[in-house]
Structure formats: C-alpha cells, structure tokens
Amino acid sequence: MNKITPSILAKSLLIEPSQLYVRDLQKVTEYYESIVGLDVLERGSGQVVLGHDELPVLKLIARPEFPNSSVKNAGLFHNAILYQSRSALARAVYRILQQAAWSFEGSADHLVSEAFYFHDPENNGLELYFDRPRSEWKWSNGSVAMDTLYLSPQQYLSAHLESEGVTDKKLGHVHLRVGDVGMAREFYVNALGFDATLDLGSALFVSVGGYHHHMAMNTWFSQGASRRDPALGLGEVRLALPNDGSIERLIARLDGKGIVYEMTPRGLVVNDPWNNQLLLAVD
Numbered sequence: 548m549n550k551i552t553p554s555i556l557a558k559s560l561l562i563e564p565s566q567l568y569v570r571d572l573q574k575v576t577e578y579y580e581s582i583v584g585l586d587v588l589e590r591g592s593g594q595v596v597l598g599h600d601e602l603p604v605l606k607l608i609a610r611p612e613f614p615n616s617s618v619k620n621a622g623l624f625h626n627a628i629l630y631q632s633r634s635a636l637a638r639a640v641y642r643i644l645q646q647a648a649w650s651f652e653g654s655a656d657h658l659v660s661e662a663f664y665f666h667d668p669e670n671n672g673l674e675l676y677f678d679r680p681r682s683e684w685k686w687s688n689g690s691v692a693m694d695t696l697y698l699s700p701q702q703y704l705s706a707h708l709e710s711e712g713v714t715d716k717k718l719g720h721v722h723l724r725v726g727d728v729g730m731a732r733e734f735y736v737n738a739l740g741f742d743a744t745l746d747l748g749s750a751l752f753v754s755v756g757g758y759h760h761h762m763a764m765n766t767w768f769s770q771g772a773s774r775r776d777p778a779l780g781l782g783e784v785r786l787a788l789p790n791d792g793s794i795e796r797l798i799a800r801l802d803g804k805g806i807v808y809e810m811t812p813r814g815l816v817v818n819d820p821w822n823n824q825l826l827l828a829v830d
Contacts, residue, residue, distance in 0.1 A: 553800070556740030557793040559756045561830060562718045564596060564603035565626045566782030568610040569669055575607055578667050582647045583628075583675075584639050604628060604718045608782055616778040618768040621724050621821030623781035625664070625672030629719025632712025633661070636677045637704050639716075644700070654703070656696040659684050659759040663700065671780055676719065684759060691744045691759045693752070721784050722763040723823055726772035730820050731764040738804050739817075739825075740797060761786075774822040781823060785814075787830035794829060 551558060569575045576595045579585045585597035585604055598604040605626065616622050630636040640663045644651060650673075652664040662676035685692040725731045728751050735741045741753035741762065750765035762784075766772075788794060794815060801808050801817065808817040814828025 551791060551793075551796070553796050554740055555742075555755070556797065557755050557788045557791060559789055560761060561787040562721055562761060563785060563787055564598065564606045565623075565718055565721050565784055566606045566608060567623070567626075567671055568613055568777075568779050568782045569607050569671075570609075570611045570613070570779055571668070572607055572609040574668050575671075578647065578650075579605060579607075582643055582650075583665075583673070584642060599714075599716045602717055604716070606782070610777075610779065613777055613779045616775070616780040618724065619772065620778070621726055621769055621772040621775045621823060622778065623671055624722040624724050624763070624765060625674045626718065627662075627674035627676055627720045627722065628716050630675065630677050631715040633677050633703075633707040634710040634712035635714045635716065636661070636663070636675055637707035637710075639675055640700065641704055641708055651700075654698040654700050656698040657693050658696070659691060659693055661698060661703070663698075669779060672722070674722070678719075678759075681757075689742075689744075690746070691752075693745055693759065720761050720763065722765070723781070723784075723819075724769040724772065725764040725766060725819070725821050725823070726769055727820075728764065728766055734806075734819050735762065735764065738800055738806055740800060772821060774820070776822075783816075783824045783826050785826045785828065788827055790829045794827065797827060 579597050580587055588598045589596035593609040595607045596603050650665040654663045660676045660678050662674050665673045667673055731751050735753050736743045744754050744760055745752040752760035752763045754761045808815055814826050816826050818824050
C-alpha cells in the first residue's frame with residue numbers, strides 16, 4: 548500500500564545531470580575533465596556528458612549563439628558535486644587550486660556540510676562539498692540548522708589531503724537564482740511537492756526524504772528578476788524520481804493549480820515562474 552501522501556513529491560530522487568549551455572564547449576569541458584576531475588561519459592555533436600563511475604553529473608551543450616547571463620537574472624547559482632569522503636574532496640580542491648586558482652571563490656562550514664566554491668571559465672557557479680553524517684544535523688520544527696562559518700582551505704587540505712577515503716561523487720544539489728522566494732515556495736513546495744527544509748527569506752532550501760537540500764533558490768543578486776530568455780548557463784535540471792506514483796501525484800497537483808507542463812518521451816517538462824526548466828522522469 549502506497550503511504551506517500553498526494554502532497555509529497557517522492558521519498559527519494561537523483562539529480563542527473565544538470566545541463567549547461569556553453570559558448571566554448573572544448574574550454575569548459577577541459578575545465579571539468581582535466582581540472583575538476585570528472586570523466587567524459589559521452590561525447591557527441593555539440594555536447595558532452597561528464598560524470599563519475601558512469602553516473603552523469605553535468606551535460607554541456609554548445610550554444611555559441613546565446614547571450615551571456617547576468618547574476619541579476621534568474622538562472623543557475625551553482626551546481627554542487629557531493630564527495631563521499633573528505634580526502635576525495637581535499638584532493639579535488641587541491642588539484643583545482645594548483646591548476647586554476649583563478650576559479651576559486653571561497654569555502655564555508657555549513658554545519659551539515661563542508662563546501663568549497665568555484666566558477667568555471669564561463670562563470671557558471673560550482674560547489675564541491677562533503678556531507679557531515681546525518682546524525683550530526685540539527686532539526687527544529689521541520690527546519691535544518693545551516694550556517695556559513697569560516698572554513699580554512701589550508702587547514703582542511705592539511706588535515707585530509709593525504710588520508711584515504713572513497714572517491715565516489717555525484718551531483719548533490721542544484722542552486723538557482725530566482726526573483727522572489729515566496730513565489731519559489733509556492734512552485735517548488737506547494738506545486739511540485741518538495742519539503743521546505745530552510746527558509747531564510749532571501750533563500751529557500753528544499754528536499755525530499757530528509758536531505759538538507761536537493762535544490763535551493765535565492766534572490767541575493769536577482770531580487771525582482773523576471774522570466775529569463777534563452778541564455779548561456781542553466782539549461783535543464785533533470786530530477787529522476789522513483790516509480791512510486793510520483794509523476795502521477797505531480798500531474799494531479801499541477802493540474803489542480805493550472806500550471807502548464809508537457810509530457811514528453813523523456814518525462815514531464817515544467818518551467819518555474821522564471822523559466823528555469825525542470826525535467827522530472829521516472830528513474
């Protein structure tokens with residue numbers, strides 16, 4: 548018997564892969580492959596899929612005709628790659644600092660995770676992070692405690708660079724720029740069925756299954772942004788759902804709210820209020 552309520556998106560999901568429209572496919576591919584350390588899983592005409600151990604993380608699509616995207620516009624804030632050990636994260640961070648120090652933006656202890664921030668050659672945001680054990684996460688009234696505390700890159704590398712640990716990595720979450728957090732909550736929580744895990748007023752974090760966040764939306768630079776036109780940067784976010792009636796429940800919610808979507812052979816395609824496109828498909 549299915550005990551998942553109609554208002555819930557799913558008990559689990561995977562984000563794979565996040566799509567980026569890029570101007571210089573070769574240059575951006577080299578950054579993610581040679582510097583970040585992802586593997587090229589597929590290479591076709593005008594596109595490259597990168598990931599780890601056959602699990603897609605990013606799909607780069609050449610769109611040289613597209614204009615640049617501004618941080619004031621809706622779109623991608625960052626893609627976030629989750630590492631399964633501190634040592635693997637430290638090695639990735641060290642490699643980037645050695646080969647592309649220009650791309651480093653900062654680091655932070657978020658209480659639930661330890662994160663390092665970069666940008667690729669076309670200024671697409673990138674987070675590399677490690678999750679602390681879930682037993683260390685603090686919850687209160689359905690909200691998870693997160694913060695942005697100082698994390699020394701030097702001390703982190705010194706402590707973890709030479710240690711052993713699993714090397715697995717995957718796309719952990721996608722963080723978007725939007726124009727209004729209240730509208731984001733209405734769409735992502737009330738319509739799609741995500742759980743809100745933290746609402747800062749200027750940023751909303753959402754997930755399924757008790758994760759700290761699978762997606763986030765902020766207005767830190769983009770407050771009041773309108774619907775985006777096609778541009779470099781974010782293409783499509785793919786959410787792989789379990790075969791537990793998630794799509795059927797989602798369709799019922801979208802129909803009930805009059806939200807336009809399209810059923811395609813790949814899955815359900817829907818745009819948020821700022822034209823950020825999501826593909827929801829059964830895994």
